[in-house]
Amino acid sequence: MFDLLGVSPQVLFGQLLLGLINGSFYALLSLGLAVIFGMLNVINFAHGALYMVGAFVAWLLLNYLGLGYWWALFLAPTVVGLVGMALEKTMLSRLYKLDHLYGLLLTFGLALILEGAFRHQYGVSGQPYPIPDLLKGGQNLGFMFLPNYRGWVVAASLIVCFGTWFAIERTRLGAYLRAATENPVLVQAFGINVPVMVSLTYAFGVALAGLAGVLAAPIYQVSPLMGSNLIIIVFAVVVIGGMGSILGAIVTGLGLGLMEGLTKVVYPEASNIVVFVVMAIVLLIKPAGLFGRER
Amino acid sequence: MPDGSITTTAMLEISDLHGFYGESHVLHGVSLEVRQGEVVTLLGRNGAGKTSTMRAIMGIMGKRTGSIRFQGQELIGMAQHKIPRLGIGYVPEERGIFSSLSVDENLTLPPVIKEGGMTVEQIYDLFPNLKGRGSTQGTRLSGGEQQMLAIARILRTGANLILLDEPTEGLAPVIIEQIGVAVRALKQRGFTIVLVEQNFRFAATIADRHYVMEEGHVVDMIPNDQLDANMDKLHTYLGV
Numbered sequence: 038m039f040d041l042l043g044v045s046p047q048v049l050f051g052q053l054l055l056g057l058i059n060g061s062f063y064a065l066l067s068l069g070l071a072v073i074f075g076m077l078n079v080i081n082f083a084h085g086a087l088y089m090v091g092a093f094v095a096w097l098l099l100n101y102l103g104l105g106y107w108w109a110l111f112l113a114p115t116v117v118g119l120v121g122m123a124l125e126k127t128m129l130s131r132l133y134k135l136d137h138l139y140g141l142l143l144t145f146g147l148a149l150i151l152e153g154a155f156r157h158q159y160g161v162s163g164q165p166y167p168i169p170d171l172l173k174g175g176q177n178l179g180f181m182f183l184p185n186y187r188g189w190v191v192a193a194s195l196i197v198c199f200g201t202w203f204a205i206e207r208t209r210l211g212a213y214l215r216a217a218t219e220n221p222v223l224v225q226a227f228g229i230n231v232p233v234m235v236s237l238t239y240a241f242g243v244a245l246a247g248l249a250g251v252l253a254a255p256i257y258q259v260s261p262l263m264g265s266n267l268i269i270i271v272f273a274v275v276v277i278g279g280m281g282s283i284l285g286a287i288v289t290g291l292g293l294g295l296m297e298g299l300t301k302v303v304y305p306e307a308s309n310i311v312v313f314v315v316m317a318i319v320l321l322i323k324p325a326g327l328f329g330r331e332r
Numbered sequence: 333m334p335d336g337s338i339t340t341t342a343m344l345e346i347s348d349l350h351g352f353y354g355e356s357h358v359l360h361g362v363s364l365e366v367r368q369g370e371v372v373t374l375l376g377r378n379g380a381g382k383t384s385t386m387r388a389i390m391g392i393m394g395k396r397t398g399s400i401r402f403q404g405q406e407l408i409g410m411a412q413h414k415i416p417r418l419g420i421g422y423v424p425e426e427r428g429i430f431s432s433l434s435v436d437e438n439l440t441l442p443p444v445i446k447e448g449g450m451t452v453e454q455i456y457d458l459f460p461n462l463k464g465r466g467s468t469q470g471t472r473l474s475g476g477e478q479q480m481l482a483i484a485r486i487l488r489t490g491a492n493l494i495l496l497d498e499p500t501e502g503l504a505p506v507i508i509e510q511i512g513v514a515v516r517a518l519k520q521r522g523f524t525i526v527l528v529e530q531n532f533r534f535a536a537t538i539a540d541r542h543y544v545m546e547e548g549h550v551v552d553m554i555p556n557d558q559l560d561a562n563m564d565k566l567h568t569y570l571g572v
Contacts, residue, residue: 209440215432216441223428226390227442227489228416 044302050181052298058187058256060294061194062249062267067274067286068198069245072205075218075281076238079129079140084271085264086148087243091117091250093155096164096259106169109251117247118240125239130232148265155261163258190252197248198287205283214238218281273316279329289327342401343368343524344389344493349398351381351388351548358384360548361398366493371515371525373535376545377571382528383425385545386495390422391415402493417445421486425497425528429470429478436466439485446490450521455484458514476507483514494518497528512537532566544569 066084073081094116095109104112124147132139168186175184205211217224217231225231250263257263274293278285293312301308319327342365351359359381366372374382387393389400391412400407407415416422421442430438439452439462456463459480465473473481479499486494496515500508508531515538519525529535535542536559544552546569554562 212433212437212441216430219430219432220428222392223422223424224441225413226392226416226422226424227486228413228445229443230411230413 046180049302052302053295054181054183054187054298056295056298056301057191057291058294059297060291061191062253062290063271063274063294064198064287064290065194065245065249065252066267066271067278067290068201068283069242069249070271070275071278071281071283071286072201072245073239073242074275075283076214076235077125077129077133077140078137079132079144079239080137081239081242082141082145082268083124083147083151084144084243084246085266085268086151087117087121087264088246088250088253088267089155089261089264090120090151091247092166092254092259092263093159093250093261094247095251095254096166099166106167106251106255109254110248113251114244114247117250118244121243122236122240125236129239130235148268152261152265159261161260161262163260163263166254166259168255186255190256193252194249197245198290201245202283202287270312273312277312277316277319277326279326282326282328282330285326285328341368342366343370343403344526345399345401346385346389347399349385349388349396349400351384351393352395353384354394358548359388359396362388362545362549364543364550364553366524366526368492368524369519369522370541371519371527371539373527373529373532373539373542374545375529375532375535375542375566375570377569378530380545381548382545383497384548386422386497386526386528389415389420389495416442416489416491419446419490419492421489421491421494423482423486423494423496423499425501427478427482429473429481431469431471433470434466435462435468435470435473435481438470438481439466440488442485442489444489446492449490450487452488455487458487458517459484461510476503476510479503479507479511480514483511487518492522493524493526495526498530499527500529500531500534508534532570 066088070081070084073079091113094113095106098104098109098112128143129140132143172186172189175182176188205214213224213229213234217229217234221231253263274290275286277293278289293315296315297308297311300311344366346365347363349359349362350357362381362385364372374385376382384393388396389407391407391410396408398408402418402420405418430441433441439455450458461477462480462484465477470481471478483496483499499511499515503511512534515525515527519538527535527539532542536556539556541556542554542559543550544554544566552565552569554566559566
């Protein structure tokens with residue numbers, strides 16, 4: 038047995054795995070925020086609430102319709118995406134000509150309403166959600182024990198994140214998105230229906246949050262406050278990665294999750310603030326964020 | 333491909349067009365027509381309403397009244413993204429090359445709206461400077477190359493009316509010469525072109541007719557072959 042800094046490898050790798058899992062959620066959520074901010078210029082404060090809605094949709098599907106995890110994995114993001122599209126069409130789309138602050142205030146209000154409604158209905162104590170049978174158990178990797186479900190969450194999140202990155206940076210549809218982010222008027226003048234693209238982008242961004250909610254349900258409890266606990270850190274991730282940067286959101290999300298895990302091993306008292314300390318340092322040195330471009 | 337024959341029916345017909353940006357009234361009754369296969373310029377001083385006329389055609393303007401008919405269809409009131417799909421390609425004054433897209437991505441961005449657009453090979457023949465630059469970031473090109481790219485990308489789409497806003501602005505004389513060659517080649521291919529120009533010496537080498545704008549409306553129309561005879565008048569209009 039070898040020891041690192043007086044820490045047993047089990048503890049170290051256990052915390053790193055925990056960090057990687059948190060990082061997977063940070064990455065999925067900040068990716069959605071980055072996509073939305075890039076296209077809509079809206080700081081979507083409702084993101085955490087929609088992540089919570091994703092988890093609740095999974096829970097409701099299971100308890101009222103008997104539809105299990107694999108159904109939820111597909112249905113919950115769809116429901117959240119449709120809710121997002123309705124919000125965008127009826128409310129957000131009226132704010133694009135105004136200052137960013139209005140979009141932030143509206144989505145913050147929406148988050149409070151959503152959380153309040155679920156809290157009123159289900160209380161704050163959290164509902165358990167079972168791990169699907171297929172992913173029960175775990176693997177002994179020699180240096181640590183890896184629960185199957187946690188491995189799946191990390192893998193699924195990485196696939197979705199890099200799939201999204203590829204779609205945006207390397208495909209034709211992504212080229213429309215990037216171009217419309219830069220100059221929507223001109224893209225419209227080429228005959229592309231930009232308002233529809235904007236709605237779909239918002240729907241996709243919040244669907245990612247819904248998906249993260251389903252993935253999180255068996256790990257954390259399904260609770261109305263699960264989103265607000267997470268969203269502040271996720272905003273810090275977006276700021277560190279650079280507002281609107283896709284790759285920045287993914288890499289920073291995973292990196293900060295790992296860093297948090299590592300801090301828990303080395304100096305547990307600091308683990309809650311390490312993200313914000315990193316944010317302060319990054320903002321001092323590179324105000325546009327690690328991957329951001331100065332505008 | 334436009335068939336190259338010049339007919340006498342108006343392809344674009346603008347009458348009594350008024351345009352507004354918010355509260356400010358920028359177009360005051362513009363009337364003009366462009367026939368198929370023609371190259372027509374809009375001349376005038378800064379602020380005369382040339383660019384605004386183009387933006388009004390594309391629907392990039394708050395409020396418009398009057399009439400803009402393209403091949404018989406009224407454009408006022410039409411959804412903005414449907415206007416280019418009728419076959420109108422727009423090259424804005426600021427060129428609008430996307431910095432987050434490569435040259436190739438910029439070139440292939442505008443969707444093909446009709447059959448008969450030029451192929452990428454034909455476009456490279458027209459603008460050899462763009463060849464082999466495909467993976468370069470769009471805004472890394474020189475100003476002249478960006479202008480060529482801005483024109484090139486709408487030639488693929490099958491649009492038969494092209495709105496060119498100040499394609500020579502800020503470019504060196506040799507590059508202006510190249511752009512002129514390209515615009516003449518496009519005319520030969522049968523494209524109909526509306527050109528906004530400050531540089532009427534350049535305009536005179538390619539246009540069939542010139543509309544002179546002042547204070548948001550058209551004050552005169554001069555056929556290119558009568559340009560010399562009207563030089564004094566034109567100098568007064570343009571203040572050169």
